[in-house]
Amino acid sequence: xxxxxxxxxxxxxxxxxxxxxxxxxxxxxxxxxxxxxxxxxxxxxxxxxxxxxxxxxxxxxxxxxxxxxxxxxxxxxxxxxxxxxxxxxxxxxxxxxxxxxxxxxxxxxxxxxxxxxxxxxxxxxxxxxxxxxxxxxxxxxxxxxxxxxxxxxxxxxxxxxxxxxxxxxxxxxxxxxxxxxxxxxxxxxxxxxxxxxxxxxxxxxxxxxxxxxxxxxxxxxxxxxxxxxxxxxxxxxxxxxxxxxxxxxxxxxxxxxxxxxxxxxxxxxxxxxxxxxxxxxxxxxxxxxxxxxxxxxxxxxxxxxxxxxxxxxxxxxxxxxxxxxxxxxxxxxxxxxxxxxxxxxxxxxxxxxxxxxxxxxxxxxxxxxxxxxxxxxxxxxxxxxxxxxxxxxxxxxxxxxxxxxxxxxxxxxxxxxxxxxxxxxxxxxxxxxxxxxxxxxx
Amino acid sequence: xxxxxxxxxxxxxxxxxxxxxxxxxxxxxxxxxxxxxxxxxxxxxxxxxxxxxxxxxxxxxxxxxxxxxxxxxxxxxxxxxxxxxxxxxxxxxxxxxxxxxxxxxxxxxxxxxxxxxxxxxxxxxxxxxxxxxxxxxxxxxxxxxxxxxxxxxxxxxxxxxxxxxxxxxxxxxxxxxxxxxxxxxxxxxxxxxxxxxxxxxxxxxxxxxxxxxxxxxxxxxxxxxxxxxxxxxxxxxxxxxxx
Numbered sequence: 001x002x003x004x005x006x007x008x009x010x011x012x013x014x015x016x017x018x019x020x021x022x023x024x025x026x027x028x029x030x031x032x033x034x035x036x037x038x039x040x041x042x043x044x045x046x047x048x049x050x051x052x053x054x055x056x057x058x059x060x061x062x063x064x065x066x067x068x069x070x071x072x073x074x075x076x077x078x079x080x081x082x083x084x085x086x087x088x089x090x091x092x093x094x095x096x097x098x099x100x101x102x103x104x105x106x107x108x109x110x111x112x113x114x115x116x117x118x119x120x121x122x123x124x125x126x127x128x129x130x131x132x133x134x135x136x137x138x139x140x141x142x143x144x145x146x147x148x149x150x151x152x153x154x155x156x157x158x159x160x161x162x163x164x165x166x167x168x169x170x171x172x173x174x175x176x177x178x179x180x181x182x183x184x185x186x187x188x189x190x191x192x193x194x195x196x197x198x199x200x201x202x203x204x205x206x207x208x209x210x211x212x213x214x215x216x217x218x219x220x221x222x223x224x225x226x227x228x229x230x231x232x233x234x235x236x237x238x239x240x241x242x243x244x245x246x247x248x249x250x251x252x253x254x255x256x257x258x259x260x261x262x263x264x265x266x267x268x269x270x271x272x273x274x275x276x277x278x279x280x281x282x283x284x285x286x287x288x289x290x291x292x293x294x295x296x297x298x299x300x301x302x303x304x305x306x307x308x309x310x311x312x313x314x315x316x317x318x319x320x321x322x323x324x325x326x327x328x329x330x331x332x333x334x335x336x337x338x339x340x341x342x343x344x345x346x347x348x349x350x351x352x353x354x355x356x357x358x359x360x361x362x363x364x365x366x367x368x369x370x371x372x373x374x375x376x377x378x379x380x381x382x383x384x385x386x387x388x389x390x391x392x393x394x395x396x397x398x399x400x401x402x403x404x405x406x407x408x409x410x411x412x413x414x415x416x417x418x419x420x421x422x423x424x425x426x427x428x429x430x431x432x433x434x435x436x437x438x439x440x441x442x
Numbered sequence: 443x444x445x446x447x448x449x450x451x452x453x454x455x456x457x458x459x460x461x462x463x464x465x466x467x468x469x470x471x472x473x474x475x476x477x478x479x480x481x482x483x484x485x486x487x488x489x490x491x492x493x494x495x496x497x498x499x500x501x502x503x504x505x506x507x508x509x510x511x512x513x514x515x516x517x518x519x520x521x522x523x524x525x526x527x528x529x530x531x532x533x534x535x536x537x538x539x540x541x542x543x544x545x546x547x548x549x550x551x552x553x554x555x556x557x558x559x560x561x562x563x564x565x566x567x568x569x570x571x572x573x574x575x576x577x578x579x580x581x582x583x584x585x586x587x588x589x590x591x592x593x594x595x596x597x598x599x600x601x602x603x604x605x606x607x608x609x610x611x612x613x614x615x616x617x618x619x620x621x622x623x624x625x626x627x628x629x630x631x632x633x634x635x636x637x638x639x640x641x642x643x644x645x646x647x648x649x650x651x652x653x654x655x656x657x658x659x660x661x662x663x664x665x666x667x668x669x670x671x672x673x674x675x676x677x678x679x680x681x682x683x684x685x
Contacts, residue, residue, distance in 0.1 A: 010631020029630050031452040033477045070452075073485035087481060098489065 008035060014051065014059040017112075019258065019311025020373065020402040021056040021435050025063070031070035036176065039064065041148035046434040047176045049089055049116025050254045053123060053436075054314055055402035057171060060435025066176060068118060074098060075179060082184035083141060088118030088177040093251050095182070096294055105187035105290055107133040107215070111297040113251040118177040123399040124169035124358045128236070128293065129217040131208075131351035135360055137168040139183045145175040148431065152178065166423055169358040171399070171436055174426040191216055191236035191293045194285040201229035201328040201347065205321075205364050208349040211235040216293050217349060220280070222273045223342025223368060228332045232280045233347070236293055249298050256304045263306030264343045264371040272303075272343070303343075312343070313373035315382060316397035317389040318350055318365040327392040328366075334388060340381035343369045356419040357409075357442075359397040373403065398440060406441035443569065444468045444521040445652075446511065448501075448558060449528030451478035453626035454576070457645035458525055463490040465649055468518055472497045472511060493518065501528070501554040502546040508561025515562075522571035523652055524562050526555045529576070531591045531628060544590050551594035556601055563614075572615040572652045575602045579622045579660075582669040583680065602658065611656040618658040619648060622665035636668070 008029045015022040027048070030036045039045065048058035048067045059065045068089035076085040082104050086095055093113025096106050108127035110120060119125075120136045121143065127133050142156035143164060153175065155164035166174045193216060198204045204219045211217055216236030221229050264272070292298075304312070319327045335342070346367040352360035359365075368385065370378055382403060389396070390411050396404055410416045420442055424430060436442070445462045449455040451473035459471055463486040471494060473479050479496035487494045497514040501507055515521055530550040532543070539547070559573055566573060580588045581595035602618040609616060623629060625638040639662050647661065660666035672680075 008627035008630045012631075027631075029627065031456070031627050032475060033481075034475055035627065071481075073481045074488045075481055075484045077488050 007038060009064075012065075014056075014065070015255075016054060016056045016402060016435070017052050018054040018313060018373075018402055019307070019309070020054075020313065021060065023056070023060045023435065025059045025065050027059075027065040027067050029067040029070065036066065036146060036178070037151075039066065039148065042429070042431070043148075044431050044433050045148075045176075046432055046437075047088075047118060047122075047172050049119035050091060050114045052112045052115050052254050053119060054400050055439070056435025057123065057399055058119070058434060061433030061438045063433045068116065068176075071178065072116075076181075077102070082186070083181055084184055085179060085181040086117055087179050088116060088121070090117050091115065091251075092117060092120055093295060097291060099184050100187055100290055103187055104184035105294075106139060106182060107185050108136050108139055109294050111295060113295040113298060114254045117180055117182070121167055121177055121180060122170060122172050125399075126348070126350075126359065129212075129214060129349065130360070130365075131212050131217070131349040132215065134352055135168070135358060137358075140168075141181040141183050143167055143177055143181075144179045145177050147175045147426075162422075163426055166356075166426055169356055169398075170423055171357075171442060172434065173423040173432045173437065173442065175432070187290055188215075188238035188240070190239050190290055191288045192239040192285050193234050193236040193288050193293065195280055195283055196233045196235070197231070197281050197283060198233055199230055201331075201345070201366070202325050204229065204231065204233055204347050205324055205328070207233040208347060208364060212349055212351065219347035220276060221345040221347060222277070223335065223340075223345045224269065224273065225336045225339050227273070228335050229328065229345070230277075231345070232276075234280070236288065239287065249292075251295070252298050252301055252304075256301060258307060258309045258311070259305045260308070262308035262310065262371060263302075264341065266341060268306065269341060269343055269371075307343075307371050310372050310374065313370045313378070313382065313403060314367055314400045315370070315385055315403075316359070316365055316367040316400045317385075317394040318359060318361050318363050318397070319389065319392050319394045320361065320363040323392040324364050327388065327394070330388055330392070331366075331385070334381070334384055338377065338381045338384065340378055341371045343371055345369070354395060354413075356422070357398055357413065357416070359395065359399070361395055365397070367397075367400070379403075398436070402439075404440065406439065409440060443523075443571075444470060444515065444518045445523040445525065446470045446472065446515065446521055446562070448472045448511075448524075448526045448555070451475060451482060453527070453628075454621070454624060454641045454644060455525075455527040456482060457641035458527055458648060459486060460642070461645040461649040462523075462525075463492050463494070466490065466492055467523070468493040468495075470495045470497060470511070470515055470518060470521070472499065472514075474498060474500050502530075502549045504554070506557065507554045508557040508559075511558050512561050520569050521562065521565060522569045523574065524559065524566060524571070525574040525648070526558070527576050528555060529578070529591070529595070531580075531588055535590050536587050537589055539590060547590045548594055551591060552597050555598060559601075559605070567609070567614055570613055572617060573602075573605065574617045574619070574648060574652070575599075577602075577618060577620040579620060579665055579669060581620070582672050583675075585683070599658075606656045606658075609656075614656075615653055616656040617648075617651060619644075619661040620658065620665065620669070621661050622668070
């Protein structure tokens with residue numbers, strides 16, 4: 001190690017956000033461009049932003065991890081065109097706050113404000129209403145990426161266009177993303193977020209479709225057998241002067257220390273769902289700042305800590321409209337039969353194109369979060385859920401569910417191997433590796 | 443008024459640049475790689491709405507770095523602070539360095555700071571500014587490691603003592619911070635016996651003390667007690683220390 005002094009290399013224990021996977025990895029933490037370039041071209045590697053992906057997307061696979069957290073700077077801002085260039089390690093919450101301070105906003109941001117811009121591109125994340133705003137790629141004008149053999153490459157819709165497209169839902173395979181130019185939109189003053197209680201996931205689907213053009217649109221639902229699907233759909237409308245807008249709270253940390261005991265056992269889940277119902281389960285509206293609406297997970301520190309040391313699992317499936325009602329009815333039956341410990345279900349509307357490995361299409365996505373993901377009963381439920389979703393034409397979110405194996409996405413995504421080949425054409429020696437790429441045989 | 447940061451692109455230098463920008467100083471940032479400088483300058487100018495100029499020079503090869511710094515300062519408001527959080531250390535600095543490597547280390551750790559201070563001294567005296575140097579706990583006592591580095595840092599410390607002896611604090615604040623272990627790319631992954639100082643926190647203290655008189659101090663302060671113990675160790679015992 002001493003020979004590498006100044007190269008910023010260390011052996012570090014890393015863990016995925018859902019706590020499903022941990023590995024001891026060599027991590028390089030460059031803070032200057034020449035340190036990024038100093039890594040020999042033939043070293044297996046993967047880029048790490050903030051490390052908040054649910055599965056091991058930014059480490060593992062016996063790769064050297066290049067931690068880009070020092071590359072978090074704002075490089076350029078065109079206040080007339082609304083174009084903001086940032087380094088890839090910039091946290092999306094910081095970028096959003098800067099944009100808002102200048103009257104602009106990023107319409108597509110993930111729930112976790114510490115996700116890096118590079119991570120948002122690599123996972124092609126969706127925001128608060130993907131049916132209206134699409135995926136992260138919709139707001140990226142250009143990317144600069146580093147390839148160990150070719151050096152720095154500018155990529156956009158006209159130059160290196162195929163590589164540019166491959167970066168989205170490319171899971172780091174097309175190269176290390178160094179910076180990106182983001183296209184911003186004028187920001188509203190805030191939102192009025194209305195609550196519509198729903199009795200079932202079928203009703204939730206109808207409400208989501210009825211408000212497809214709202215800038216904020218998602219549902220939260222009870223996953224217990226006794227009240228399966230009951231919940232609330234929240235939709236936000238732009239408000240010029242929101243009254244008593246809730247101030248944004250501190251960003252959710254990248255790493256959350258788990259509570260020593262599991263809070264989300266059956267009684268705990270019951271208490272939480274009752275609390276959610278009492279707080280948000282009645283019709284009404286709240287005024288909310290744009291920042292608070294962008295990052296609802298900021299209020300969820302205790303929720304994530306409550307999964308304890310065993311962690312959690314999120315399975316997110318997008319089911320086409322035509323199969324959605326059948327799917328949720330079958331899912332309800334499955335929940336009645338197996339009684340899994342589902343802490344929460346979130347619903348979202350999608351209206352995009354199912355291309356490559358991206359999580360998109362036309363339908364409704366359900367994100368099902370479970371405690372104790374390694375317990376036999378929970379595993380049995382997840383396996384049955386996977387088969388059910390596949391049988392109903394579901395498409396999995398590859399970045400979310402850390403138990404997906406190599407076979408499942410190939411059954412769900414017709415052109416999976418074509419997309420894989422396209423990605424690997426930019427990395428012919430398969431040097432970009434992570435736990436996610438290993439698990440999915442990408 | 444303009445603050446000059448030599449070695450601004452990483453570690454303490456970058457943290458100082460951020461704190462000085464927060465205090466609304468126009469900045470001249472000096473480092474070796476124009477890409478690092480452009481990124482930092484762009485970020486500080488956008489976030490803090492200040493004027494930021496950059497100068498990319500290789501201090502190991504530059505014959506007259508002071509002149510280059512003065513030329514880069516010309517379009518900026520008069521400077522009131524010169525901060526030199528600069529240094530280079532090597533793992534093989536254990537009597538095995540070649541002559542070129544020794545020259546390079548002396549150039550970066552000693553010659554360049556002295557040359558830049560000499561060039562900027564008249565202007566700083568005129569504005570009643572501050573010169574801030576950074577030493578190292580490694581210079582507390584000579585050991586078989588960091589040989590050239592600690593010799594250069596000891597020389598720098600002596601130079602700052604001379605500055606302090608020559609100039610009244612009312613006319614020129616001469617401040618010297620001896621740094622203990624700090625979180626940086628040099629210490630990343632190293633198992634060290636004492637906690638690492640955070641560059642951001644150290645930078646806050648340094649910027650807060652600008653213009654508050656002349657002094658030399660340890661950073662964090664408790665390193666002073668450790669340095670005292672190291673200096674007081676009897677030679678037979680000190681000689682046996684390996685780390």
